[in-house]
Amino acid sequence: MRGLFKLTWVEMKLFLREPTTLVFTFAFPVVMLFVMGEIFGSRTLHPGEVMFRGFGALDYYVPAYCALVSASVGVILLPTRLTSYRSGGVLRRFRGAHVPVWVVLGAQAAASTVLAVVGCLLVWGFGELVYTVRFPASLGLCAVVFLLGTLMFAAIGVLLGAVMPSTRAAQGAGLMLFFVMLFLSGAGPPVEVMSEKMLRIGDFLPLTHSLVAMQDAWNGLGFNVSEALTMVAVTVAAGWVALRAYRWG
């Protein structure tokens, strides 16, 4: 257990020394929130117009970017980290020291969860300070949904890290997935302006599900069971494949 804590702590420090972390997990979601806040924050709707799923623009985007933070950790940070560990022989070194695979992966998951929480608080804090955002309807529910989303993306990240042949490939695939999700999951243009095609593709993107569940919990629509089940299913499937595909290098 002591080893797990120590490794988690070290992993967190390593993440913080990585510019990618600072950019995609801490800066980027806040910048996106600023852009969307400036564009839509003070916009009044025409009579009969439904936008932002009926929430206020900021009440739509703040939970969306909390979900985006988890996605950035899962698809950008984790795969890069794991593939570079594998190709550099870091994983073999851990194995040589008889560190069980679950400790290595558990430390990654724990460290990335903590980072995601920090990123999420930054987004929320920025929204509160600069704009007006409603207080989450249920903090506990938000936390649960946030954790489910973070776990889902961690599992996807480990999967990518396990199957991608190189660090560069992992980076490329992760960034691609990240931006596709950003634009097609409702975190960029709101769902109401997206075409049917965009929405259909979005249905297959994990961010869509964590984002909707997060907005629901934030805005008092309660626990979105079907989205939560989707997240759990993706987590289990990706995690199972990842553990089977995991190689020490």
Place this chain on the structure above:
Amino acid sequence: MGDETVIEVEHLRKVYGHTVAVDDVSFLVRRGEIFGLLGSNGAGKTTTVECVEGLRRPTAGSLRVLGNDPQAASASLAGRIGCQLQESRLPDHLKVWEALDLFAAITPGAADWRLLMEQWGLSEKRDASFASLSGGQRQRLFVALAFVSEPEIVFLDEMTTGLDPAARHVAWDLIETIRDRGTTVVLVTHFMDEAERLCDRVAVVEAGRIVALDTPRGLIDRYGSGRKVVFTCPNAAGDAAPELDWLSRVEHVRGVARRGSLCVVEGEGPVLATVAAALVGRGIVPDDLRVEESSLESVFLTLTGHTVED
């Protein structure tokens, strides 16, 4: 060096798909010795030690490390063996002290890492990141990490590959220091000079098999091209080269040959002394009389039919 056996490998075999990495390898390692596995890349050395370390499951054969099966007892052996793995890095941004602290935390019954940092001369580099360390400093860190478990046996796999000559000599000194502390060392290398200089006993590995196992001296005596006593023939430039055939009748001499202006006497054992005495007895006193020793390099060539680089 005691007689106690710390590693016992019997008929080890490891197959990947259709590739036989280790065919039939058997050897014993005694406590306190530096045991070398010498061979070219792909000969099966690393696979062999990784089976012994418990990192790979053998296809067949039996292994005992400190009396235990390395697969079944991997957890209890973790605190008794130390591994320096081939071509394995640490995260670039990890600092020296963090690496030691981390490995101390994940190793049961770990040594005080601050002492290790001191002992292996890393205190000055305490806060340096792994990426900023030189090759030699990295090796020292790896050795220190292998020693976190206060091991009875350390495995050093291609420890000096990629190091410049100065750093290699530093690494050799490190390895001798390790042995002098009473730790058994299993050294995997493709460098002949390294094996010859460091190892008490060497197993020459070729195509997944051990083709010879002895002390470096023993290997050279058995498989080397023998000893050659060499000197410049007196008045070689002159038309009447002295008759030296009588040298072949001197004790321990096997043959006499000319190599340009040099006289080459092949022989064994104390051939230098007998040849010198015979020469002096005839009033011939060459001032460049010397012995050319056969090295492990030529032993390897004899045993495998190729040099290690081939």
